[in-house]
Amino acid sequence: MSQNLIQNTVAFVKEKLEGAEAGHDWFHIERVWKLSQKIAAAETCNLEVVELSALLHDIADPKFHDGDETLALKISREFLEGQNVSAEIIEPVLFIIKNISFKNREEMPDILPVELQIVQDADRIDAIGAIGIARTFNYGGFKNNIMYHPDIHPKLDMTKEDYKKSNGTTINHFYEKLLLLKDLMNTGTGKKIAEERHDFMLNFLEQFYREWNVD
Numbered sequence: 001m002s003q004n005l006i007q008n009t010v011a012f013v014k015e016k017l018e019g020a021e022a023g024h025d026w027f028h029i030e031r032v033w034k035l036s037q038k039i040a041a042a043e044t045c046n047l048e049v050v051e052l053s054a055l056l057h058d059i060a061d062p063k064f065h066d067g068d069e070t071l072a073l074k075i076s077r078e079f080l081e082g083q084n085v086s087a088e089i090i091e092p093v094l095f096i097i098k099n100i101s102f103k104n105r106e107e108m109p110d111i112l113p114v115e116l117q118i119v120q121d122a123d124r125i126d127a128i129g130a131i132g133i134a135r136t137f138n139y140g141g142f143k144n145n146i147m148y149h150p151d152i153h154p155k156l157d158m159t160k161e162d163y164k165k166s167n168g169t170t171i172n173h174f175y176e177k178l179l180l181l182k183d184l185m186n187t188g189t190g191k192k193i194a195e196e197r198h199d200f201m202l203n204f205l206e207q208f209y210r211e212w213n214v215d
Contacts, residue, residue, distance in 0.1 A: 005048075005083055005127045009055045012079055012137070013073060017135055021142050024061050024134035028126060032057065035122035039189045048089060054098035054122060072097050096120075102177055103128075103182075112186065120188030124181045131144025132178055133204055140170030147171065148212060 003169050017026050036054040056079070063106055064194040080090045096116045099108050100123055112120075128136065140147065146169045154175035155168060168176065182198040185191040 002048075005085065006051055006055075006064070009052060009079070010084060013059060015017050016075070021139065023138045023142075024058055024210060028135070029055060029058060031126050031131070032122045035125055035193075036119050039121055039187050041186060042189050043114055043118060045114045045118060046089075049096070050118050052085075052089065052093045052119070053100075053115065053119045054069070056093065057097050057100050057119060057123060058192055059097075069098070072147050080190045102181075117186035120189075121185050121187050121194075121195060124184065125190060125193050125197065128178050129200050132197065133201060136178065137170055145170055148208075165213045171205070171208070 002076055014026050017024075017092060022028070033051065033054040033185070036050050037047075037128065042052050056076045057074070058072075059075050060068070062071070063068045076094060076097055082091065092113060095113070096100060098120050099112075099116060101119050102124070107182060126132065137174050146152070148169050148171040152169050152172065154172040156176065179198065182191075182194045185194050
């Protein structure tokens with residue numbers, strides 16, 4: 001694996017995501033990259049595909065680009081081809097970028113490449129626990145969503161289109177996505193990390209409701 005390629009990708013992503021919403025900025029990418037490396041250490045995989053996918057997976061998140069799910073693929077392909085990366089690496093990287101998202105889970109093949117399993121777990125782990133809570137409230141504030149409303153209930157079993165249009169409360173997002181992620185982990189390492197972070201979120205919600213109700 002070329003360390004120059006990885007370094008160039010890091011520099012590219014930092015530049016592209018300068019000024020991004022704080023839950024989807026370079027630091028999110030860096031955490032997913034590190035988590036991917038940690039998970040990959042226990043798996044037999046193509047580490048170059050894993051690292052490049054982790055670094056590029058949110059280069060153009062559709063929710064910040066009018067729902068365009070092709071832009072990230074276009075940007076990533078142009079960058080990797082410009083770095084003279086072979087098609088044998090580019091195609092699996094683009095496959096991961098296309099299929100990593102929670103909202104696309106119903107469209108994915110039954111058998112996932114191990115590299116996708118790794119990066120997907122890493123991305124989902126960064127959506128839960130203390131970091132996940134912070135990111136969720138940051139994005140809710142970014143969208144000016146209601147933090148919590150006792151009369152607005154979570155929408156479970158949303159379709160992809162429902163999820164894309166959803167503008168519910170920040171607390172409801174825990175039930176609509178975050179608390180589901182533990183059971184969607186692919187790898188043994190991912191499952192182990194997710195357990196602790198899942199429990200942290202449950203404790204947070206318990207404390208939140210106590211404080212909300214002034215118990």
